[in-house]
Structures are given as structure tokens and as C-alpha cells.
Amino acid sequence: MTLIGIETFKTFRRWRTYLGFLAVLGAVILLEVIVKLNLAHFSQAYARGLSNEFVVSGNIINAWAIAAFTLNSLYIHVPFLITLVAGDMVSAEAASGTLRLLLIRPPSRSRIIVAKYSAMMIYTGLLIIFLAALCIGLGLLLFGTGDLIRFQVMPPQMVILPQSIAVPRTLLAFLFAILAMSVVGSLAFLFSTMVDNSIGPIIGAMAIVIVFTIVGTLPFESLEAIRPYLFTTYMDIWQLPLDNPVNWLEVLKYALALIGHDALFFGAAFFIFVRKDIKS
């Protein structure tokens, strides 16, 4: 077993890890079944929301529309499920005393922290892939396929993505969702190296995500200036590939900002961990 293998194995031997998958399973099924049962009502509401001028027809609530809608849970719900595991990666071992066991073995602390970070990323990736597979799979089953019609934010207008384009773009959106969520994971992971309990990192990381999200969306001009400095701004990256046309330069900028934050948070976690006196 490699170190990453060992850390991943340990992560997936804990109940907590499956909480995220169970929550996603429950939420997606609930959402899609409710929409299915009230399809006529939701179709009308959706059509009205898209445009007052046109009469939108066809199968507008399809797997792709549902996926785009579900991705909105990335703001608060999914981050919480990420922090639940990421915030526990190091602190749980400090709290239970097993960090002592781990850090007197031959592998260096730098290799251990890299392995732990990798295990956290693997969890984050798998959770989003599970969300995508379930959301699209069940969506296709219940609502079938079709063109993706949605209201885009910038510039504000209705866009229609033909099915052939909607499919790869939706997959890309989920891929970017992994990147966005990795930043939340990295932040919780950083906090996890600083304390000996798991509640602190979860609450700390969630508090930052929530405050940043609120500050970033409040419609005050004075707050506009600080938006570029909030990493939550760039977590919107998943929306970009669903726009038409896609502003690829903006995609690049968002992706670099997210990767930069990952590097920053992981770098700090690394710095703290390799120097830390293990007193627990």
C-alpha cells in the first residue's frame, strides 16, 4: 500500500465519509422526484422565469436543466459535506491520539501531509462525481434529454444550448465544481492542521464560506471592490461553461484563482504540519 492508499483507505473506513454520499443520494432523489410529481407546475414556472416575451415550449425540464439547477447546491450544502471530511483529516488523528502513532513511523511528515491532502482531494472528487452521475442518471430516467434552456447571469439573457453542446458543457461544469469544492476542502484541511478537534475546522471553514458568499452577493456598490478578493467569487466557475458563448478567458482566470487558493491553503497547512510539536 502506498501512503496515499493508506490515507484513502482510512478515510473510507469511517462513517463520516459516507454521510456526504448519503446526503447527496437523499437530496438528489428527493429533488428529482418532487419535480417529477409536479412536472406541469414546475415547467410553467420555469418557462415564465426564463422569459416573459417568448412562449417556451418543448421538454424544458430535462436532465441538463436539472443538473444546472442541482449545481446551485454547491454554494452551501456541498461545501458542508466537504468540510465534514476535510476538516477532520488531521485534527481527528490529533484528537484520537493516532497522530503519535503515525508520526513516529519512517515516512516524513511532508509525505504524510501530502498523502492526507490527496485523500481529501480524492473524497472531494468522488463526491462530486457521485453527485453528477446520480443527478444526470436519474434525470435522464425521469425527464429524458433535450436542449438546455437557462437564464444566464452575465450578460443577463436566456440561452439555449442544443443537446449536443449541453452534454459536454454540463460535464465540464461538474469538473469545475470539483475544482471549486477543492478550495473549500483545502481551507478546512488547513484549519484541521491547526487544532486538535474536528468541530473547529468545520465551523471555521463554513463560517468563511458563508460570510464570503453573502458579502459577494449583497447588491452594494461598496462591496463590488472586494469581490475579486473573495475566493467564493471564483467558485461560480461551474456556471461559465453553461453560458453562450463561453468566455474562456474568464474560465481561465477563475480556474487560476481557485488553483492559487488551493496552493496557498495547502502550502500553509504543509508549513504548519511539518513544524508542529505533537503534544496530543
Next chain:
Amino acid sequence: MPETILRTEGLSKKFGQRWAVKDVNLEVNKGDIFGFLGPNGAGKSTTIRMILTLLTPTSGSVRIFGKDVRRDRHEVLSRVCGIVEKPDFYIYLSAYRNLEVLGNLSRKIAKDEIVSALEIVGLASRANDKVKTFSHGMKQRLGIAQAILTKPDLVIMDEPTSGLDPQGMKEVRDLVLTLSRDHGTTIFLSSHLLTEVHSVANRMAVLNHGELIVQGKVSDLLKGDSSYYSINVSPQDRAVEILKAQPWIEIVSVANEIDIHIDSGRAAEVNRLLVVNDIEVSSFTAKRTLEDYFLKITEGASDL
């Protein structure tokens, strides 16, 4: 010259403004069972944490197998097994999985190696049970199984018998002796009980308030020193007669047990005397506390 396995040079650690460990120079030789003795708060755990790289020393260094433990970490720690304070394991994993995960951090471990290590410590039947369900004593034995599994040249244990009942203490003691005898492992164990160290160690060091007071052979350090022992024997009347006949044994009291006062070095002699006279000895325990010993060595260090 015996080969030095573990050597600390000027090892010190400061927490805030207080020195928890100050200028400790330990020397553990190959094949030693080395007792690291000191009352609670003396700095034993802090020293052990520095030796095992959990704490960064404020000053000083640790050399194991002649190499700096920080610089040659992988090489050195591959040959060391440590149990620091409580034996904590992954409670959500089975005993087997714990050993698998921890063993694989050192080298590739085969399945039957794990099974046989669990057998030696008497945990084979619980191999697949989660450690959550284990008692403190079982976890301590699992710690020793880890030491057997990774076949280290040096085992470092921090108060391995603390919190155990007499039966558990005896099991751990026996396993320590087995490791030393059958595998030639050098053992470094800390304790706050003199009798504990006395019964297994050949060399020892005494730590108090973070500073090393003495270090040397147990027999040398306890020479010319007398102790109180309690013995439980049957038949008691005859035993008292036999003991009385020896001028070097002072009988202090006779109740359920016989309390005697003798030279520390002659405990084994008393035991033999009783046994050859067909007296059944069900227990033989030293009454002397570490505090007495400390008073003596801290007040009159010149006696030693």
C-alpha cells in the same frame, strides 16, 4: 565497549518559560532493557517524544544507531517501534487492519506476519474486532504486537504498564522480556515505579524535574541500599522461623503477609531460601517506593 544504540546529547525542551527537560544525556546500549525512571511530571514523556521526533528539541540531539534521528529519519525509524503514552489505535479499524496500516508504513507486510504477531500477544481470536471494543490492556498488547511485527532493533515504551491491573502488568512484563530474549531487541521503557524497573531492567536512568540524576547498572545503583518487602507464604509459621534464623533479615511485622527489611540486592536470595525449605511463596513484592529512593539519591548523591 558495548555498542550504543540510543544516545541523547544535551537534550532539552522548554515549554513557555519552563524547562520540561534539561540537558539530558542518555546512553542505551545494545541488548539493554533500559529503565527510564521518574515521578509524574519528571519529563519522561517529553524526552520520549523528542527521541521519536514528535517534539522538536529546544536544544540537543538524538542519535539512534549512530545516526541523527531527524536527518536520517527513514533509515532510523524503520528500525524503531514506539508506544507513546496511551496505546491509541484507529478505533474504527480492526486489530488486523491497524497492524496492516501501521506495518505498511515501515515496509511491505505479509498477511501471516500480522496473524503470527497477534498470536504471540494473545489477540488472534480478536483479530477482526474493531479496536473500539478493546480494553486498555488489549490495546497495550496490540502495541507490542506492532513491535513484534515490524521487527525493530529498538523498542521505546512510555509507561507500558500504567493503568493495567496486576495480571495485565505481568503480561506486558513477560512480553517485554520475550522481545528482549527471543529477538535481542533493545528496550527502553519509562516508569514511575521503581519496582517495575527493578524487575525487568538491567540499566536505568533516573529523571527528576527534567534533569538526569543518575544513570547506570540497576544492580550498581541499588547496591548497599535496603528495602521493605511483603511476602505471602504458606505455611506462614514455618516461614517466620526460617526467616528469623537469618541475621541479615529483619522481620518488621507479621499479619496476612510477612513484612521484611533487607538489602535490595538480596531479595532473590530470600525467595530461594523459602523455596528450598518447601515454603510456597504466592507473592513477593517490594514495598519501597520511588519517593524513598529519590529522597536518598537527591539528598545523598555521594553515597552512590
